[in-house]
Amino acid sequence: MADIYTDYDIKNHTTFKIGGKVKKVAFPSSIKELVELLSTDEYDYILGNCSNVLFSSDNTNKSIIITKKIEEYNIEGNIIKVSCGTKGPIIANECKKRSLTGFEFLIGFPGSFGGMIYMNASAHNQYISDTFKKAIIYDISNKKIIETDKETMEFGYRKSILTERKYVLLEAEFELKEGEESQINEIMGRNIEFRKTRQPSLKYGNAGSIFKNPENDSAGRLLDLCNMKGEKEGGAVVFKNHANFIINKENATSEDVLKLMYKMYSKVKEKYTIELRPEIKYIGDEGTKEYKLWEIMNQGNMTKIQK
Numbered sequence: 001m002a003d004i005y006t007d008y009d010i011k012n013h014t015t016f017k018i019g020g021k022v023k024k025v026a027f028p029s030s031i032k033e034l035v036e037l038l039s040t041d042e043y044d045y046i047l048g049n050c051s052n053v054l055f056s057s058d059n060t061n062k063s064i065i066i067t068k069k070i071e072e073y074n075i076e077g078n079i080i081k082v083s084c085g086t087k088g089p090i091i092a093n094e095c096k097k098r099s100l101t102g103f104e105f106l107i108g109f110p111g112s113f114g115g116m117i118y119m120n121a122s123a124h125n126q127y128i129s130d131t132f133k134k135a136i137i138y139d140i141s142n143k144k145i146i147e148t149d150k151e152t153m154e155f156g157y158r159k160s161i162l163t164e165r166k167y168v169l170l171e172a173e174f175e176l177k178e179g180e181e182s183q184i185n186e187i188m189g190r191n192i193e194f195r196k197t198r199q200p201s202l203k204y205g206n207a208g209s210i211f212k213n214p215e216n217d218s219a220g221r222l223l224d225l226c227n228m229k230g231e232k233e234g235g236a237v238v239f240k241n242h243a244n245f246i247i248n249k250e251n252a253t254s255e256d257v258l259k260l261m262y263k264m265y266s267k268v269k270e271k272y273t274i275e276l277r278p279e280i281k282y283i284g285d286e287g288t289k290e291y292k293l294w295e296i297m298n299q300g301n302m303t304k305i306q307k
C-alpha cells in the first residue's frame with residue numbers, strides 16, 4: 001500500500017523549501033501502486049523529486065502523487081532501465097563505475113527520471129533524450145499502459161510528449177556508450193565544479209533555473225543585463241552568481257518568489273520586448289492573487305498535469 005496523508009505539509013519535500021499544506025499526498029513505493037493511484041482519478045499532479053516546483057505557501061486543495069520512493073534500476077551491459085522515481089546521481093555513479101558515458105551531466109543533478117524526461121533535462125551539452133531508447137507510460141485519458149520509442153517522445157527544448165499529453169512516465173530505458181573511466185571522472189569533476197561556482201547549493205532552497213531560455217538567447221544573460229542579480233522580494237533573492245536562479249534566503253513565501261519572478265519578467269519584457277516563460281511549475285489554487293500572477297507569466301505553458 002502506498003503511504004497516503006491528508007493535510008500534509010509539503011515544504012520539506014521540495015528543494016525550494018517553500019509550501020503550505022496540500023489536501024492529499026501519496027507516496028507509492030512501486031510502479032504497481034503508482035498505476036493503481038493514477039487510475040483513481042483522485043490526483044491533480046504527479047511529481048518526482050520536487051526540484052522544479054514552487055508550491056503555494058497557502059494551503060491548497062490539490063492532491064498529489066510523489067514518486068521518489070519508486071527507486072529501481074537495472075543495468076545490463078550498456079542498457080540501463082530505471083523507474084520514474086530514481087534520482088540522476090545514483091545512475092551517474094553506477095555509469096562511472098562501469099565506464100559508461102552519456103550521463104556525466106547527471107552528477108549533482110537533483111531530479112528524478114520522471115521529471116527529467118518530462119522536460120528533457122539537460123546540462124553541459126548533454127540531454128536526457130540523447131541516450132533515451134524507450135519508455136513505459138501511463139496514458140491517463142485512456143487509462144492504459146503504452147510503450148513509446150524515442151520518435152514518439154517528441155523531445156525538444158524543455159519539452160516531450162509528457163508536457164503535451166496526460167501521460168505519466170513509469171519506466172525508461174537508455175543505451176549508453178562505453179567510455180574511459182578516467183575521462184568520465186574528469187568530466188563529472190568539471191560538472192560538479194561548474195555547479196559549485198555558477199549555481200546555488202541546496203543549502204539555500206531553490207528550484208534550478210526559473211525561466212526557460214528564449215529562442216537563441218539565454219534567460220540568465222538577459223536577466224543579468226537587467227541588473228537582476230541580488231534583487232530581493234521578502235525572503236527571496238536573485239542569486240548573486242547567476243541571474244536566472246532565485247534562492248530562498250530567509251523563509252521566503254511563494255508570494256515573495258512570484259513577485260520577484262514578475263519583477264524579472266517585467267524588466268526583460270520592458271527592455272528587450274521578450275516575454276520569459278517559467279521553467280518551474282507552480283502549484284496553488286486557481287483564482288488566487290498568486291495564481292493570477294503566475295498565469296500572466298505562464299501563458300501557453302501547461303501547469304496542470306492530470307486533469
Ligand SMILES: Cc1cc2nc3c(=O)[nH]c(=O)nc-3n(C[C@H](O)[C@H](O)[C@H](O)COP(=O)(O)OP(=O)(O)OC[C@H]3O[C@@H](n4cnc5c(N)ncnc54)[C@H](O)[C@@H]3O)c2cc1C
Pocket residue numbers: 015045046047048049050051052053067084109110111112113114115116117118119120121122123162167168169170199200201202206207208209281305
Ligand atoms: C540546484 C538545482 C540545479 C538544477 N540544475 C538543472 C540543470 O542543470 N538542468 C535542468 O534541466 N534542470 C535543472 N534543475 C531543475 C530540475 O532538477 C529538473 O527540472 C528535473 O528534471 C526535475 O525533476 P524532478 O523529479 O525534481 O521533477 P518535479 O520537480 O517533481 O516535477 C517537475 C515536472 O515534471 C513532471 N513529472 C515528474 N515526474 C513525472 C512522471 N513520472 N511522469 C510525468 N511527468 C512527471 C511534473 O509533473 C512536473 O511538471 C535543477 C534544480 C535544482 C534545484
